[in-house]
Amino acid sequence: MIDWNKIDTVLLDMDGTLLDLNFDNHFWKEFVPQRYAERHGLTLMAAKERLIPQFKSMEGRLEWYCLDYWTQALQLDIAGLKAELAGLISVLPHVVEFLTALRGSAKQVFLVTNAHRDGLDIKMAQTSLRPFFDGIICSHDLGFAKEQPEFWPLFQQQQPFAKQAALMVDDNLAVLAAARQFGIGQVVAVAKPDSRQPKRAIAGFPAIEDFRELLAGL
Numbered sequence: 001m002i003d004w005n006k007i008d009t010v011l012l013d014m015d016g017t018l019l020d021l022n023f024d025n026h027f028w029k030e031f032v033p034q035r036y037a038e039r040h041g042l043t044l045m046a047a048k049e050r051l052i053p054q055f056k057s058m059e060g061r062l063e064w065y066c067l068d069y070w071t072q073a074l075q076l077d078i079a080g081l082k083a084e085l086a087g088l089i090s091v092l093p094h095v096v097e098f099l100t101a102l103r104g105s106a107k108q109v110f111l112v113t114n115a116h117r118d119g120l121d122i123k124m125a126q127t128s129l130r131p132f133f134d135g136i137i138c139s140h141d142l143g144f145a146k147e148q149p150e151f152w153p154l155f156q157q158q159q160p161f162a163k164q165a166a167l168m169v170d171d172n173l174a175v176l177a178a179a180r181q182f183g184i185g186q187v188v189a190v191a192k193p194d195s196r197q198p199k200r201a202i203a204g205f206p207a208i209e210d211f212r213e214l215l216a217g218l
Helices: 022-040 044-058 067-074 078-084 095-103 117-127 151-158 173-182
Strands: 009-012 108-113 135-138 166-170 186-190
Touching: 022 044, 022 067, 022 078, 044 067, 067 078, 078 117, 095 108, 117 135, 151 173, 166 173, 173 186
Parallel strands: 009 108, 009 166, 108 135, 166 186
Antiparallel strands: none
């Protein structure tokens, strides 16, 4: 799938790409509504009915990923709640094998994430993946989500790299579309970001179920 001889820089998403999205799905769809219901004297169903439209309205915007925004909007300590559930954070299959192979190559490897710094720190502490990366780029530091075209030139200014010789792997198709539009040489989708959900049918992008499919030639 990848001609590794043409790749100098590897850009990797975190949630749903390296880490099992089951944690985030459970956190936002079940745990946060439960705590919100308890705080506001609602049933779980009523809490979900109130929260789902709020969440939907922020998708693709930086606020959707901002723990500070949701802490204020919901009057809940979102970072604290993530820390409570940190034991559920897990790495997807064959990720460490892939990252180890990358570290043995001469390629630059960057974690490029929309995750808020507080959540990022919790997940790096839980998974011990930080040493695999030459750098970690957080969209909150640049002021735009990866789905937004403004993110990419700012990212390249902060961390110069040859975009045509770069590979981006992400489970978010809107992010991959933005990366492709910017000129990232190769983009690959993750078809099974949540280990407890079926594999997704991906249209418009080459896709992998897990990172074994990218190890050939690396």
